[in-house]
Amino acid sequence: xxxxxxxxxxxxxxxxxxxxxxxxxxxxxxxxxxxxxxxxxxxxxxxxxxxxxxxxxxxxxxxxxxxxxxxxxxxxxxxxxxxxxxxxxxxxxxxxxxxxxxxxxxxxxxxxxxxxxxxxxxxxxxxxxxxxxxxxxxxxxxxxxxxxxxxxxxxxxxxxxxxxxxxxxxxxxxxxxxxxxxxxxxxxxxxxxxxxxxxxxxxxxxxxxxxxxxxxxxxxxxxxxxxxxxxxxxxxxxxxxxxxxxxxxxxxxxxxxxxxxxxxxxxxxxxxxxxxxxxxxxxxxxxxxxxxxxxxxxxxxxxxxxxxxxxxxxxxxxxxxxxxxxxxxxxxxxxxxxxxxxxxxxxxxxxxxxxxxxxxxxxxxxxxxxxxxxxxxxxxxxxxxxxxxxxxxxxxxxxxxxxxxxxxxxxx
Numbered sequence: 001x002x003x004x005x006x007x008x009x010x011x012x013x014x015x016x017x018x019x020x021x022x023x024x025x026x027x028x029x030x031x032x033x034x035x036x037x038x039x040x041x042x043x044x045x046x047x048x049x050x051x052x053x054x055x056x057x058x059x060x061x062x063x064x065x066x067x068x069x070x071x072x073x074x075x076x077x078x079x080x081x082x083x084x085x086x087x088x089x090x091x092x093x094x095x096x097x098x099x100x101x102x103x104x105x106x107x108x109x110x111x112x113x114x115x116x117x118x119x120x121x122x123x124x125x126x127x128x129x130x131x132x133x134x135x136x137x138x139x140x141x142x143x144x145x146x147x148x149x150x151x152x153x154x155x156x157x158x159x160x161x162x163x164x165x166x167x168x169x170x171x172x173x174x175x176x177x178x179x180x181x182x183x184x185x186x187x188x189x190x191x192x193x194x195x196x197x198x199x200x201x202x203x204x205x206x207x208x209x210x211x212x213x214x215x216x217x218x219x220x221x222x223x224x225x226x227x228x229x230x231x232x233x234x235x236x237x238x239x240x241x242x243x244x245x246x247x248x249x250x251x252x253x254x255x256x257x258x259x260x261x262x263x264x265x266x267x268x269x270x271x272x273x274x275x276x277x278x279x280x281x282x283x284x285x286x287x288x289x290x291x292x293x294x295x296x297x298x299x300x301x302x303x304x305x306x307x308x309x310x311x312x313x314x315x316x317x318x319x320x321x322x323x324x325x326x327x328x329x330x331x332x333x334x335x336x337x338x339x340x341x342x343x344x345x346x347x348x349x350x351x352x353x354x355x356x357x358x359x360x361x362x363x364x365x366x367x368x369x370x371x372x373x374x375x376x377x378x379x380x381x382x383x384x385x386x387x388x389x390x391x392x393x394x395x396x397x398x399x400x401x402x403x404x405x406x407x408x409x410x411x412x
Contacts, residue, residue: 007168007176011041014152014164018049018120025162026113026121027055028105029077031069031185035124036076037173038165040182042122043080054116055084058105062097062189069185076182087112098195110157120160125150128170131214132200134221139200143264143286148228149221155411156281158399169214229410235268236409243269245402246366247388248374249338250319251277255297258316266293270309272412273318276405278306279337301369312367319370325349335375340397342385346378347396350386357383364388 018025027042029035039055046053055077057070070086077084087108093100113121130149137146154161165173177184193199204214238261242254251273258266270293271283284292284305292302292309301310306324310317325336330347333340341347348354350372355361361371375396377385387396400408 004176004179007172008041008044010168011164012045014167015045018162022119023050024052024054024116024118026109026116026118027053028109028121028123029055029057029073030124030187031057031073032124032187032190033174033177033184034126034129034165034170036073036182036184037177038122038124039076039080039082040177040180043082053082054113054118055082056109056112056121057084057086058108059086059088060101060105061089062093062101065188069187072183072185085112098197106156110159113159118159120162122162122164124165125163126165126170126173127167127218128201128204128214130166130221131204131217132197134217135200135204136196139196144224144227144231147220148224149218151225167218231264231268232410232412234265235272235412236406238265239269239406239409243273243405245405246370247364248319248366248371249277249387249398250317250366250370251405253316253318255311255314255316259297263290268412269409270318272409274305274307276408277318277320278324280305308369310367310369317367317370319367320373322349322351322369322373325373326351334399335396338399339375340399341375342377342395345385347375348378350374350376350383354378354383354386358386360388 025042025046027035027039029039039053042053045051055073057073059066059070067086074084074086089101089104089108091104109121113119134147134149137149140146150163150166152163152166154163174184189195190198190201193202204212204217207213238257242257244252246252253269253273258269261269267286267289270289274280274289275283283289288304292304295302296309296311296316299311301308303309303321306321308317308319308321320336326349328336328349330341330343333343335341335347339347350358352372354376355368355372361368364371374387376383377395385394385396387394
């Protein structure tokens with residue numbers, strides 16, 4: 001069997017569960033070997049399964065040659081009759097360059113995907129990228145979740161991100177492209193040792209002698225992934241019985257049973273809960289969460305990750321921090337990333353001023369500071385629509401149903 005045919009079969013086997021999903025798929029292509037190979041593998045798959053591909057290239061504005069690389073991808077797409085668009089990041093670099101680039105890349109691609117009614121986007125991460133990720137996270141002292149590496153499927157910005165090349169070596173992909181006479185571009189920043197990922201990549205190239213290679217690290221990631229699934233199942237079973245999702249999207253945890261859980265389970269539940277309420281992609285560090293938990297159990301309200309944790313009697317309450325949302329306005333009918341609201345009215349956090357317009361707020365038996373953070377609809381300087389309206393017909397809805405809080409733990 002030829003290299004191309006064998007690779008094609010392995011690749012298409014990783015996409016079997018996508019055959020009956022949506023027709024439109026996005027593909028992020030930089031011009032490098034991994035993403036170009038991904039595109040060339042997706043072309044026959046899309047024809048075979050009647051799927052439509054939309055290709056996007058992000059110009060980070062960090063190198064002069066980036067626009068030439070994007071132009072190359074455009075020509076490649078034109079040759080293969082695939083729609084292509086170049087997106088440019090027009091923001092000043094802040095903090096870690098690679099983290100800044102990654103965050104803005106995801107945001108830009110997400111907006112592009114929504115504009116084109118795309119629900120899933122393919123990424124060209126390979127077995128080598130996975131190995132580098134595991135080693136980087138090991139150096140940061142990551143636990144099970146970090147060492148499980150990247151998922152083949154993940155949700156971010158309300159999009160499904162797909163990584164079908166995680167079990168395929170980059171050098172196999174390069175040989176595949178050479179066999180097809182398809183060129184690719186080597187990004188010079190991939191050799192710049194000021195970046196930790198490049199340092200790790202060079203370390204891996206010299207570490208085969210003592211058994212530290214990409215395949216072994218991917219085996220570790222696979223085992224850690226299985227361990228993560230077990231831990232998530234334990235957290236899920238606890239949440240079903242002991243965590244209540246309130247009307248206003250806050251969480252109430254039964255404290256006595258929570259305190260009986262093992263530290264890893266408590267950490268997992270709290271981190272997931274904070275991310276679910278705040279919508280943050282990245283969670284707080286373990287030590288910060290452990291400290292906030294202990295302080296809140298001792299009766300002190302603690303803010304972490306844009307949320308407040310506070311104990312009231314035998315319950316642990318978690319709600320959105322008012323200061324994190326007090327200046328938010330709705331954007332295209334979405335408020336704070338998780339509430340669907342009318343586009344035609346003003347939406348803002350309730351605040352103490354809004355609470356004066358809500359006579360029955362004490363009836364729902366939740367902390368006042370939690371209620372003032374909830375979304376409310378305003379007209380003529382007064383609240384006229386809020387989540388627990390007496391007629392129970394509020395136009396404010398959680399984008400994901402309450403039950404998704406529980407099922408989301410399983411894929412956390």
